[in-house]
Each structure stands twice: as C-alpha cells, then as structure tokens.
Amino acid sequence: MNTQLALQDAPFKRIDGKRASARVLSEVAEQVKQLQQQGAQPGLAVVLIGEDPASQVYVRNKVLRAAEVGIYSLEHKLAADTTQADLLALIDSLNNDPQIHGILVQLPLPEGMDETRVLESINPLKDVDGFHSSNVGGLSQGRKVLTPCTPAGCMRLLHDTCGDLSGLHAVVVGRSNIVGKPMAALLLQANCSVTLVHSRSRDIERLCRDADILVAAVGRPKMIKRDWLKSGAVVIDVGINRIASDSGTRLVGDVDYEDVYDQVAAITPVPGGVGPMTIAMLMQNTLDAARMQLSKGE
Numbered sequence: 001m002n003t004q005l006a007l008q009d010a011p012f013k014r015i016d017g018k019r020a021s022a023r024v025l026s027e028v029a030e031q032v033k034q035l036q037q038q039g040a041q042p043g044l045a046v047v048l049i050g051e052d053p054a055s056q057v058y059v060r061n062k063v064l065r066a067a068e069v070g071i072y073s074l075e076h077k078l079a080a081d082t083t084q085a086d087l088l089a090l091i092d093s094l095n096n097d098p099q100i101h102g103i104l105v106q107l108p109l110p111e112g113m114d115e116t117r118v119l120e121s122i123n124p125l126k127d128v129d130g131f132h133s134s135n136v137g138g139l140s141q142g143r144k145v146l147t148p149c150t151p152a153g154c155m156r157l158l159h160d161t162c163g164d165l166s167g168l169h170a171v172v173v174g175r176s177n178i179v180g181k182p183m184a185a186l187l188l189q190a191n192c193s194v195t196l197v198h199s200r201s202r203d204i205e206r207l208c209r210d211a212d213i214l215v216a217a218v219g220r221p222k223m224i225k226r227d228w229l230k231s232g233a234v235v236i237d238v239g240i241n242r243i244a245s246d247s248g249t250r251l252v253g254d255v256d257y258e259d260v261y262d263q264v265a266a267i268t269p270v271p272g273g274v275g276p277m278t279i280a281m282l283m284q285n286t287l288d289a290a291r292m293q294l295s296k297g298e
C-alpha cells in the first residue's frame with residue numbers, strides 16, 4: 001500500500017483547527033437561518049456543576065458560540081454541593097422542554113456523582129454530547145446518531161486534510177469513552193484499519209510506527225516522540241495538558257510537536273487544533289438534534 005498520504009488542499013503541515021472550526025460555525029449559522037425562516041429555533045441547555053476553572057471557560061465559550069450561530073441557549077450553573085437528585089430533576093425538566101433540543105452536562109462532574117446515571121438520564125434525541133448508551137450503540141453499528149463532539153471534530157480535520165481515508169491504518173492512543181472509543185468507531189466507519197492502543201498495550205511504539213494516521217488522546221504531555229512515527233504520518237493531537245513554564249503555565253499536547261514536526265505530513269497544534277473543533281461540532285450536533293426532533297413533531 002502507498003503509505004504516503006495524498007493530502008487534500010493542504011499546503012501547510014500545521015492543521016489549523018481555528019480556521020476549520022470557523023468554517024463549520026459559518027455552515028451551521030447558515031442552516032440555522034434557514035430553520036428560522038421556517039419558524040423554528042434550535043435550543044441548547046448547558047449545565048455546569050461546581051467551579052472547575054477550565055469547565056467554566058468551556059461552558060462560557062459554548063454559550064458564546066451558540067449566540068454567534070443563532071442557537072438559543074440556556075446556561076444552568078449549579079453549586080458544587082448540588083445533589084444528584086436535583087441534577088436529575090433539572091435534566092428531566094429539560095428533557096420535557098420543547099424549546100430545548102440539546103442538553104449538555106459539562107464533565108467532569110463533582111466527586112460523588114454517578115456519571116453514567118446522569119448521562120443516561122438525558123433523552124438520547126437531545127444528547128448532543130453523544131454519550132448516552134443508545135447513541136454509543138448506534139455509533140458502533142454505523143447508524144446515523146448524535147456523535148461525541150471531539151472525535152467528530154477530528155474526523156472533519158482528517159477528511160479536510162486527507163480526503164478519503166479508506167484503507168489507511170489508523171492508530172488511536174487512549175481508550176476513553178469520550179474520545180478513544182468513539183474515535184476508533186468513526187475511523188472504522190470511514191473504512192480505516194483501526195488499532196486502539198492503551199496503557200496495557202505491549203510495544204506501543206512499534207504499533208504507532210505502523211500508523212498512517214495517529215490520534216493521540218491519553219492526557220500525557222509530549223508522550224509521543226519522533227521515533228514513534230513513520231515518515232509522512234498524519235497526526236491528530238487531542239491532548240490538552242497544562243504544564244509549568246517560565247511565564248506560569250502553558251498548554252501542550254500528547255505529541256511532542258517540535259520533535260515530530262519534520263517527520264509528519266500534517267499535524268494539529270495544541271492549542272488551536274482539535275480544541276476549537278469540539279465546540280463547533282457541538283453547534284452542528286445541536287442543529288442536527290433540532291432537525292431530528294422537529295421532523296418527528298417533538
């Protein structure tokens with residue numbers, strides 16, 4: 001097989017997630033406008049429990065992006081000591097609110113809350129994070145369901161960069177429910193041969209060296225080095241790690257960007273790569289959820 005990827009309109013090695021996310025947002029805004037002309041308005045509820053500083057930033061950005069694309073949004077800020085019963089009661093009321101088509105509970109939840117119980121209480125049709133078991137199952141069967149935002153954003157970047165992914169060997173590093181597992185399912189749907197490696201995998205470096213596409217989602221700063229990659233690989237770095245620097249802290253990915261740069265055909269930076277796509281794909285999911293519900297008369 002020709003392992004040298006034919007890159008699609010990609011004169012630059014650095015895959016620009018900010019630019020790609022702006023394109024997604026402008027497509028969504030256009031489609032929201034068309035829905036509004038038919039008298040419909042997509043609505044998103046974002047629920048934040050506690051005061052995690054990073055989560056506060058992400059939630060604020062979700063609400064801002066929603067306003068920019070014309071999606072009606074409601075932010076529910078709950079105290080860190082909110083009971084699970086109160087959270088479930090809020091989700092129940094949002095499930096029954098006809099103005100709300102998408103519900104997102106920001107993760108991580110405060111300690112003591114049962115994440116599975118909370119995520120399973122969201123109506124799967126309003127589950128814009130794609131974390132409900134019915135959407136997870138649908139994704140693994142290749143059905144058209146609401147799909148987790150970060151992996152959906154990675155797929156968009158990969159298609160923009162490489163075009164058709166059929167027959168390529170994709171290696172996903174990390175097996176989280178939010179990124180690793182759905183990423184593997186989406187790559188399989190795109191006809192890749194997929195290897196999922198994790199902390200118990202033997203000889204991870206050798207497995208990674210066989211990747212045409214490598215997706216890193218482990219949360220370990222700069223773990224992936226140049227000699228883990230074959231020449232010409234396309235690298236998607238999902239890691240967002242805060243490390244100490246001279247001027248306080250800075251963000252780095254799971255891939256050592258400077259070390260691998262000359263080895264790869266294309267790579268996402270951190271920040272400015274996958275991160276911005278997560279919120280753009282949330283807007284796309286909210287629009288899709290609204291369309292699905294409106295077509296079912298809900």
Ligand SMILES: Nc1nc2c(c(=O)[nH]1)N[C@@H](CN(C=O)c1ccc(C(=O)N[C@@H](CCC(=O)O)C(=O)O)cc1)CN2
Pocket residue numbers: 054058104105106107108129149150240251270271272273274275276277278279
């Ligand atoms: N319910 C959910 N919770 C969480 C998700 C999710 O998809 N659904 N993902 C992450 C956090 N997240 C969105 O919620 C998110 C993370 C990062 C970014 C982003 O734009 N990152 C920037 C850097 C921002 C910074 O300075 O911190 C970048 O990479 O360029 C957006 C959204 C966990 N929780």
